[in-house]
Amino acid sequence: xxxxxxxxxxxxxxxxxxxxxxxxxxxxxxxxxxxxxxxxxxxxxxxxxxxxxxxxxxxxxxxxxxxxxxxxxxxxxxxxxxxxxxxxxxxxxxxxxxxxxxxxxxxxxxxxxxxxxxxxxxxxxxxxxxxxxxxxxxxxxx
Amino acid sequence: xxxxxxxxxxxxxxxxxxxxxxxxxxxxxxxxxxxxxxxxxxxxxxxxxxxxxxxxxxxxxxxxxxxxxxxxxxxxxxxxxxxxxxxxxxxxxxxxxxxxxxxxxxxxxxxxxxxxxxxxxxxxxxxxxxxxxxxxxxxxxxxxxxxxxxxxxxxxxxxxxxxxxxxxxxxxxxxxxxxxxxxxxxxxxxxxxxxxxxxxxxxxxxxxxxxxxxxxxxxxxxxxxxxxxxxxxxxxxxxxxxxxxxxxxxxxxxxxxxxxxxxxxxxxxxxxxxxxxxxxxxxxxxxxxxxxxxxxxxxxxxxxxxxxxxxxxxxxxxxxxxxxxxxxxxxxxxxxxxxxxxxxxxxxxxxxxxxxxxxxxxxxxxxxxxxxxxxxxxxxxxxxxxxxxxxxxxxxxxxxxxxxxxxxxxxxxxxxxxxxxxxxxxxxxxxxxxxxxxxxxxxxxxxxxxxxxxxxxxxxxxxxxxxxxxxxxxxxxx
Numbered sequence: 157x158x159x160x161x162x163x164x165x166x167x168x169x170x171x172x173x174x175x176x177x178x179x180x181x182x183x184x185x186x187x188x189x190x191x192x193x194x195x196x197x198x199x200x201x202x203x204x205x206x207x208x209x210x211x212x213x214x215x216x217x218x219x220x221x222x223x224x225x226x227x228x229x230x231x232x233x234x235x236x237x238x239x240x241x242x243x244x245x246x247x248x249x250x251x252x253x254x255x256x257x258x259x260x261x262x263x264x265x266x267x268x269x270x271x272x273x274x275x276x277x278x279x280x281x282x283x284x285x286x287x288x289x290x291x292x293x294x295x296x297x298x
Numbered sequence: 299x300x301x302x303x304x305x306x307x308x309x310x311x312x313x314x315x316x317x318x319x320x321x322x323x324x325x326x327x328x329x330x331x332x333x334x335x336x337x338x339x340x341x342x343x344x345x346x347x348x349x350x351x352x353x354x355x356x357x358x359x360x361x362x363x364x365x366x367x368x369x370x371x372x373x374x375x376x377x378x379x380x381x382x383x384x385x386x387x388x389x390x391x392x393x394x395x396x397x398x399x400x401x402x403x404x405x406x407x408x409x410x411x412x413x414x415x416x417x418x419x420x421x422x423x424x425x426x427x428x429x430x431x432x433x434x435x436x437x438x439x440x441x442x443x444x445x446x447x448x449x450x451x452x453x454x455x456x457x458x459x460x461x462x463x464x465x466x467x468x469x470x471x472x473x474x475x476x477x478x479x480x481x482x483x484x485x486x487x488x489x490x491x492x493x494x495x496x497x498x499x500x501x502x503x504x505x506x507x508x509x510x511x512x513x514x515x516x517x518x519x520x521x522x523x524x525x526x527x528x529x530x531x532x533x534x535x536x537x538x539x540x541x542x543x544x545x546x547x548x549x550x551x552x553x554x555x556x557x558x559x560x561x562x563x564x565x566x567x568x569x570x571x572x573x574x575x576x577x578x579x580x581x582x583x584x585x586x587x588x589x590x591x592x593x594x595x596x597x598x599x600x601x602x603x604x605x606x607x608x609x610x611x612x613x614x615x616x617x618x619x620x621x622x623x624x625x626x627x628x629x630x631x632x633x634x635x636x637x638x639x640x641x642x643x644x645x646x647x648x649x650x651x652x653x654x655x656x657x658x659x660x661x662x663x664x665x666x667x668x669x670x671x672x673x674x675x676x677x678x679x680x681x682x683x684x685x686x687x688x689x690x691x692x693x694x695x696x697x698x699x700x701x702x703x704x705x706x707x708x709x710x711x712x713x714x715x716x717x718x719x720x721x722x723x724x725x726x727x728x729x730x731x732x733x734x735x736x737x738x739x740x741x742x743x744x745x746x747x748x749x750x751x752x753x754x755x756x757x758x759x760x761x762x763x764x765x766x767x768x769x770x771x772x773x774x775x776x
Binding site: 160161162163165178181182185187189190191192193195196198199202203206225226227298 | 448450451582585586587588657659661662663664665666667668669670671672673674675678702
């Protein structure tokens with residue numbers, strides 16, 4: 157059981173299943189509304205988390221998401237064992253993408269994932285080792 | 299909280315307490331309690347899905363009867379364009395409009411004529427409000443109500459322009475007032491509706507203070523009478539030309555089918571979705587800002603558009619075909635032709651909404667964030683104890699919905715038949731232990747106390763468990 161006045165939610169992100177990508181952000185969004193989190197914070201969470209979720213599916217063979225929510229804010233940990241990010245500075249620039257042509261054909265891989273996540277979070281830590289995986293921790297204040 | 303009037307209601311006599319409606323309701327507004335359906339007024343958006351699915355015809359929609367015409371000195375029929383698609387072999391809309399006069403109306407003014415003006419106002423609004431893109435259509439009252447309770451971040455995207463039925467009523471009122479000089483209360487503006495959501499709108503509209511609609515008749519109610527009136531009208535004008543009452547073109551008539559409203563704004567960057575579950579998916583995606591480059595979103599709660607309303611008669615897809623045939627020889631739009639009543643009387647009509655729509659967080663499970671977090675923790679814990687079958691036997695649509703009801707204090711976990719079965723088995727086991735121990739007098743006392751305790755906590759589950767007494771009993775045992 158989580159500590160008082162906080163809630164922890166866990167989501168598994170399946171590998172390579174575009175139809176299911178977005179389920180975690182959608183589920184979390186519904187629960188945040190039930191908890192009475194402000195619409196503005198919900199907007200940021202749903203955009204940032206959806207981008208992160210899609211990234212995990214496109215680039216990193218899936219992974220998991222841990223969300224921790226208290227009245228002060230949200231902490232979202234997105235963890236994968238994918239290829240890792242070679243150049244983090246480059247990856248956070250708008251328009252940069254390593255997505256395959258096939259993925260772009262589906263309308264993904266426009267290079268806005270990480271920039272959008274940065275824009276919609278109050279703090280974001282990217283922890284990545286090439287060949288090992290990536291963990292992104294996002295903080296969104298209430 | 300305000301504006302939670304509903305046109306949809308339950309006939310308790312007819313309700314058998316089956317699970318069809320609780321499963322179909324898109325906002326999980328219905329529970330079966332004590333063998334009857336109960337609609338949660340705050341969750342309900344009057345979409346009519348429960349009316350569609352109820353096999354016992356126990357879900358009904360409030361509306362007026364033709365007798366309402368007697369209440370006024372001068373009455374105007376305001377037919378929804380979906381009415382035109384309900385008949386076979388009618389190529390001229392004027393025939394339907396003249397038949398409406400045959401039912402006893404003094405005048406008729408088409409909602410589709412007003413719709414063409416709303417299309418023009420929409421084009422202008424979209425061009426002038428790029429920061430609000432995509433603009434979400436607000437003509438379907440169920441969609442506006444859905445956004446109000448579930449999509450707070452999309453309220454600002456709603457098109458703040460009155461729906462065609464309101465513009466039609468306002469134009470008709472101006473025309474009749476000028477023509478007859480009658481005071482407002484002697485004039486009856488009667489809308490002919492395909493759905494219950496517009497009945498709700500007429501009583502408690504969102505976006506405006508008050509609607510000018512004085513009464514609402516259902517298409518399906520007047521349908522048989524109109525069939526007779528149509529025959530009479532054909533006879534009446536066998537030798538003379540029929541009065542031309544219609545002022546609608548392709549755009550106005552097109553509003554009754556999904557994609558019709560979007561067609562009226564002449565843009566390629568639109569999306570049109572129909573059917574309430576599809577609409578919810580689109581709204582979810584819009585909230586995540588998944589679509590870019592769109593300027594207009596048309597949403598209809600009913601599959602097929604307004605022709606799919608639960609108060610219509612014709613199959614919505616046949617109605618769509620008929621809609622195409624009706625439009626075939628019509629001009630693109632008619633209402634802006636100079637000498638038309640639509641143009642003349644619409645000049646000083648205000649098209650804009652005049653009341654803000656406020657987010658109503660009805661789905662919250664706590665009075666503040668801390669309470670919400672703790673309650674959601676409880677919900678998650680209870681959900682884990684449930685079988686996850688979403689069978690509906692408890693009267694809630696899903697296991698999670700029951701867990702939420704329990705946390706809100708509206709249900710007990712023994713409503714779940716699987717939990718109930720576990721308790722039952724546990725009691726049976728204790729009872730058999732008791733019978734077994736009856737031969738040994740010293741153990742019998744303990745078994746009876748245990749059984750008594752189990753029974754007390756089981757049957758008092760709804761109320762607070764009598765913890766003190768239980769503790770005392772334990773002490774006694776020791």
